[in-house]
Amino acid sequence: MILQRDGARESRLTGFARLLRWAHVDPPLLFGLVAIILFATIVLYSATGESLPLMRAHVGKVAVAFAALLFTANLDPVWMRRGAPFLYAGGVALLVLVLFTGDIAKGGQRWLDFGIRFQPSEILKLAVPLTLAGLMHERPLPPSFPMILLGLAIIAVPAGLIAVQPDLGTAVLIVLTGTTAIFLCGIGWRYIAGAAIAALAALPALWYVMHDYQRKRVLTLLDPQSDPLGAGYHIIQSKIAIGSGGFFGKGWLNGSQGQLEFLPERSTDFVFAVVAEEWGLMGAVALVSLYLFVVGRGTFIALTAPDTFTRMLAGTFTITFFFYVFINSAMVMGLLPVVGVPLPLVSTGGTSMVTLLAGFGILMSIQTHRKLGDAVRR
């Protein structure tokens, strides 16, 4: 913003910085994302067993994801706000479609095949916060009780559809995203306390509706050794991988747990264990630090955003992104049950990379589409 107002400095900008500005790209955020993705690429080369076809697919996906980032970064937030309900409606429609026609992968119906396969649930990761932020933008805050109910319904419909696929991980993330948005819009503490009590009360009911394999994952978390070759296998092997990495790690391409395939899902959900095994505590902390840098920049953008819609959107994305990182790493380290949440920007597979960068494009759009009047309002 300083740069925007200081004409003298502006003229001294390098060509590259000018290009970034023209493209509505936020340089610090770009730096954080590129650093994570570069590190991820190095890690994945090892975690995929030096598989060139998988690496090509990864690089292709990164390219598509950056294209998505550039696209959303150049969308004016006003248009996002107006388009949000349509995106939401379209996403829900696709989810319904998946229930009837989706491809089956890894025991759940999650995929649609339109030439390229993709998971409609990814759309909702963006559509839900966009819709909620747009809704709150038009009303005075904190929201009234009917508004809260409407917000919850907006969350519940897609979360329910995703949960029955069944894709518990994504459903949890959608609920988390929506709850974050509602939290940020300033609902009273009595609602929050009420919701917390209700949630605790609902736990037994949740247990009842869970699939057997999901219950097993929860039980396994409590005692992995109860079934070391079955449900506990993932967690035990993952902890061995992380613990045996030590401070300096076993070195790139040298993690025996990952390379010899003791670690399941090593390039997808459990890639954090590969990082910790091969790069040690240093590598894991470095990766966490990069994530925190991105989260910090996102928080800054949220705090300096000009209006309720952009503020809520930026805040929700940033906090949700942090939760992605937390849930995945806590799961890999045996602190949370194994739910299918990938490590953002690092895990291969799925379409989450595209969604995530599209989300960060939205953050960049918020940061780069400020009007002069916004600064005054702030």
Place this chain on the structure above:
Amino acid sequence: MMANDARIKDHWAEQRMFLARMIIAGILMAALTVVILTRLVQLQLVQYDYFSTQSQGNRIRLQPVVPTRGLILDRNGNVLAENRPSFALELVPEQVPDLEDTLARLRDIGLVNDEALAETREEIRQHRRFDAISVRDRLSDEEVARFAVNRPWFEGVEIKARLSRHYPHGQALAHALGYVGGISADDQKEIDEAEYAGTSHIGKVSVERSFEPELHGVSGQEQVVVNARGRSLDTLDRTAAQHGADVVLGIDLDAQLAAWQALEGRRGAAVAIDPATGEILVFVSTPAFDPNALSAGLSRKAYNALLEDIDKPMFNRALRGTYPPGSTIKPMVALAALQTRVKGPTDRIACRGYYQIPGNRHRYRDWKPEGHGAVDMIGSIEQSCDVYYYSIARDIGIERLSASLKRFGLGAATGLDMPGEKGGVVPSPEWKRAAFSKAANQVWFPGETVITGIGQGFMLVTPLQLAHATATIASRGKRYRPTMLHALRDPVSGRTTPLTPEALPGVNVDVEGGWDTIIEGMHAVMHGPRGTARAVGRTAAFQMAGKSGTAQVFTVAQNQKYRAVDVAERLRDHALFVAFGPLEDPKIAVAIIVENGESGSRVAGPIARRIMEAYLRVPAA
């Protein structure tokens, strides 16, 4: 939308509220970050040693290095059991594009049959996809060629060379050597499982069994890096296996083959012993089995057929067959008479063709109905006069007679280094009391002493015991424990460790000329004018001593002529013969039993001579 909210938006208040919420969220995120970092430190620093060990245990596996089984050789270095490369058909399921189709085509070109195919499918189901599965063992050259021609159409199927046990002389040494087979549940109880982790076959009977530890060797170990599915990727460390020792047997191949050829087609046994050491020179039991087929693995059906064969080819007659010794024990009974001073060498007994216990009308008949006339001890052996032995047996008394026979090792396992030896029976009143439960059966009758004198009645011995007793006569009372083993040979250095003969309590005779008398009697059997086996001895190139025997399979009723032609073949008398030679310096003592062979001297005698000639390298007349 639907809510009719009367308030108006206060942007400043909303921004402050948002800031407050972001601060709360920031605190939460900071706390969760601390959780992640704490957990990382706990796993990677605090518990590093524990997880590091676990990780090593995951990736390194110990694999056995299988030792090569030792050879079995005869006393002259001829190979009796060896390991031959054989060709097996193996397939690796994960490398085969269409498993069912491949198996079907293997059957079409005649390499496997349907029965084997079912077993193969089961094997494939039980193993990991990258494990090689054996589809067929021991392919013939022709089958190897047939597969080679079709190889391009059998991806994932390969011909593998491996070592399998081979017995070049097949059935001739089957009962001496035994065979090897898959490790059964019973075998597992007797072995150190770690030692046999990589071994597929184990000695089942006879020498292959008794020298299993020596033949097997010591398993080595290999440290390999494995992946999660157990596929080995790299070798870190290797301790070589110690190959099994070569077992050199006392067996003399020439004599063994001569015995086998002489007995083939009959039911019987031949055992020869070196009187100076106790080493077994010949060990034959017929009929036998094909040890090569058994080691390769028989189908259940074929194996059951072997077990149920009426001639019992799996039965080791030399070791476990017990027979009445008949007249072959007469020299030992004579020696007992000398030792107990019942009879002197020149004392005569008149033989009228039968013997009667004083005060009893029952006639114990001589084999020669008209009688032998007056015979002394040498003559009684030469002509095998039954009456002489009926008489002295009664005079010696059953207690002293049975004690005397036992001193020759009869009626008890000799302690041969081969598992499963049978003991046999030398009867006595004491034995009878223990053997029978009914009081009426426990009484010892005088008549039973009489028939014990000619080796009939309850007495049962194995061919091995008979050969051992004959060797004891040949060495004039010195006894050595019979052994199959001659020496152990280190397969690497070639150094041999000979076995030292183990002396057993001998047979002492304190009567002047005692041994000379009975040996002269046995010499007369072969070379005397009235010798029962003079036809055998007449043309021999060296002097030998022997004794024929005929064991009744069933009892002929009083006053009834025994006519062989009337009796079914399996009810005919067993033919026995014991012999040693050369007379002056005995090198070999043999015992032959031909089941239902009828005549010891005519059927078993020539076999004994042929064995001795083969061993002494004397050309057969």
